[in-house]
Structure formats: C-alpha cells, structure tokens
Amino acid sequence: MDGATIPRSPSSSVGDYLKAIWESAEGGAASTKDVAERLSVNPASVTNMFARLRGMGLVEYERYRGASLTEEGLSEALRLVRRHRLIETFLLDHLGYSWEEVHEEAEKLEHAVSDRFTERLAELLGHPDHDPHGDPIPSADLSLAPEDLRPLGESAVGERVRVCRVSEDAGVLAHLGERGLVPGEELRVQEVRVLDGVVTVEDKDGVFHTLGPALAASIFVEPVGYGMG
Ligand SMILES: [Zn+2]
Structure with a gap:
C-alpha cells in the first residue's frame, strides 16, 4: 500500500446539486425546474450539471424525467446532509447561534469540514438523531430511518x-x-x-x-x- 487515496469529497457545487436533488426528489426524480428554484440558478445550468453528474455516475438523468440519485449519489448527498445537521445542532447548542441563523452558517461550513471532524462532532454532541429543526440526521453509515409525519x-x-x-x-x-x-x-x-x-x-x-x-x-x-x- 502506498497510502495514495483519491479525495472523494465532491466540489461544493456538485454537493449542493446532490443535496438539492435529494431534497426535491423525495425518493423519485427531481425536475430541472425544482432544482433551479432551490439553488436560484437558471434551468440551463441545471440541465448541464445533470449531464455532468450523470457522467460522474452520481445521477440517472433523462431530459423529460428529471434526475434521480444513483446509490453513490445518494451516499454523497446523505454525507453532506449528516454534516449539515450536526453542524446546525452544534451551532445552536454550543455556540449561541439563534434558531434562524444556523442554517446559512451550516451551508458554508458543511463544505469545509472533513469526515473526521464530522465524526468527532457527532461524538461531542452525543450522536443526536435529529437537528434543531427536527430533521432526522443520517447515521454514520449513511442510512436514514423513514418518518411518518x-x-x-x-x-x-x-x-x-x-x-x-x-x-x-x-x-x-x-x-x-x-x-x-x-x-x-x-x-x-x-x-x-x-x-x-x-x-x-x-x-x-x-x-x-x-x-x-x-x-x-x-x-x-x-x-x-x-x-x-
Ligand atoms: Zn439547515
């Protein structure tokens, strides 16, 4: 073993798209329009990015059916969601942020921290299963129990x-x-x-x-x- 590891962290833009697809698809396919609205970008950029993500093996995409995450795409999305929700919990419970401030800060930080940091944070927080908004936090093995709300x-x-x-x-x-x-x-x-x-x-x-x-x-x-x- 030469210790060479391929950095697996997708760029923040790729990550934001994966999360947006995950959030708007709810298990199905996300339309160009939904994702464009969610990310405040124009639909043409979304179409281009969907094709790029398909090339990376992260989504399945057909023009008129929208994009759905592959297994790998889903793992990447859940990895970011886990970071985001742990960071939000930390900001609220330990750094004195107000309830309405945590999301924006977490959006920035989730792209800056490592998996190692994320797991240390989970440890510090006592492995919470929900964030301050009540959103479920994916577990360390990136699974998410379904909720019936x-x-x-x-x-x-x-x-x-x-x-x-x-x-x-x-x-x-x-x-x-x-x-x-x-x-x-x-x-x-x-x-x-x-x-x-x-x-x-x-x-x-x-x-x-x-x-x-x-x-x-x-x-x-x-x-x-x-x-x-
Ligand atoms: Zn948030």
Missing part, C-alpha cells in the same frame, strides 16, 4: 399532536420560535378551516395560535391522541 393542516379538530419538524425558512423559524411552536411541543388542534387552510392550535399553556396556510404547511406533526393532556 404530516403537515399540521391535515390534522383533525380536537386531535393532540406533537411538533416534530418545522421548515428551515428563516422567517418561518423566527416566527414559530417566538411563539414557542418548536419541535417537541404538544398542541391541541382547535380549528382547521377547509376554506382557507387557517389552523388554530392551543399550546400547553392554554394560549391559542392562529396560523395561516403557509405557516401551517411549515409544521410537521405526529398524532399523540385526542382530548386534553
């Missing part, structure tokens, strides 16, 4: 639910954080207005929160039961 707006009136995950949008996070509507909190669903999607919930202190459809769609819950707890 649904948007708050799909709850039944009277149902008690636990907030498990909230969208990463900075504005949404600031707003929900202020109201204490964060992962782990239990709520009782008071009203779901079919007409406009407005949801009213009651928190553990008996405070009512009326949430517009965009906010309600940013909160993912699991049922806890019915009635007051």
